[in-house]
Amino acid sequence: MAVSFVRCGLRAAMRSALEISAPCSSIAASDCYFAAESKPYINSRLPLNLSTISAAPLYRPFPTAMVISSRHYSKSSRNERQQDSDSDSDSDDEDNRRRRHQNRHNREQEHHLHQERGDSEFWRRKMRTLHGILDVNNDGVISFDDYLLLAKKFSDLGHLTPKEYEEFIQVMKQTWEEQWGEISPYNLVTAEQFLVDMHHALNDKDLIKKVHLFLPYIFKAVDIHHCDHIELDQFKLFFRCLGRTEEDAAVAFAIIDQNGDGKLTLKEFVKLGKDFFLTEDERRVSKMFWGPLVTDH
Numbered sequence: 001m002a003v004s005f006v007r008c009g010l011r012a013a014m015r016s017a018l019e020i021s022a023p024c025s026s027i028a029a030s031d032c033y034f035a036a037e038s039k040p041y042i043n044s045r046l047p048l049n050l051s052t053i054s055a056a057p058l059y060r061p062f063p064t065a066m067v068i069s070s071r072h073y074s075k076s077s078r079n080e081r082q083q084d085s086d087s088d089s090d091s092d093d094e095d096n097r098r099r100r101h102q103n104r105h106n107r108e109q110e111h112h113l114h115q116e117r118g119d120s121e122f123w124r125r126k127m128r129t130l131h132g133i134l135d136v137n138n139d140g141v142i143s144f145d146d147y148l149l150l151a152k153k154f155s156d157l158g159h160l161t162p163k164e165y166e167e168f169i170q171v172m173k174q175t176w177e178e179q180w181g182e183i184s185p186y187n188l189v190t191a192e193q194f195l196v197d198m199h200h201a202l203n204d205k206d207l208i209k210k211v212h213l214f215l216p217y218i219f220k221a222v223d224i225h226h227c228d229h230i231e232l233d234q235f236k237l238f239f240r241c242l243g244r245t246e247e248d249a250a251v252a253f254a255i256i257d258q259n260g261d262g263k264l265t266l267k268e269f270v271k272l273g274k275d276f277f278l279t280e281d282e283r284r285v286s287k288m289f290w291g292p293l294v295t296d297h
């Protein structure tokens, strides 16, 4: 046995011994075992001590199932490692893509949060148009008197109940006080001041909910048939109270009546009026709610 080790070399001898002492199915196990166990002997016990090797329990066979599974594991693990590697790589790419997407989204959100609304020339033009409409007595500034005059013009149409008229006046008072403070003949709002204050309101989530609260009363005032929708004739009435022409009313109505059925419901009317304050999108038809926009700066 020792001669065999010397002549054939350690590896071959061990295989030979294994063939004698172990079932065939365990050869594969010896390969594994040899590979795993021979190195320490060779490296640590040179010159080679054959008796030690002979006596060493080199040949305990692995159970067949373990061998098969070991080899299978060995092959499959390489494949799996490769797949894992590929998978890890794909996973990393996906993670990186997701991270980049999230970072971009966060930057956009941050930019959006810090960007104030109402800076576009289009929105400022809409507010200058509204300032001209609310300046009912045409003296160049808005005062609380203008608000009262506006309420009176609509109530004089005769279609608001006394209770609705009282509510209308109350809403105008609250809107004034929240937007411009004290009700006083000396509290006058220029166009520039109006732009500044409306800009502030647009960026204040509480204030912006209140600037259009008077719209339902205007609708009710011109809804002469009390049928919860108005048609072109009533829209012209609305424009007449604002000091605008019937032609302007016809043009505006044709645009904002988007489904072309010749009617505007209370809900549509309020939504359009609210959108006029809120949006900076020039494509929205709500820009025509109060008629053609002023062109001068």
Ligand SMILES: [Ca+2]
Binding pocket: 134, 135, 136, 137, 138, 139, 140, 141, 142, 143, 146
């Ligand atoms: Ca005025």
Ligand SMILES: [Ca+2]
Binding pocket: 257, 258, 259, 260, 261, 262, 263, 264, 265
């Ligand atoms: Ca309609």
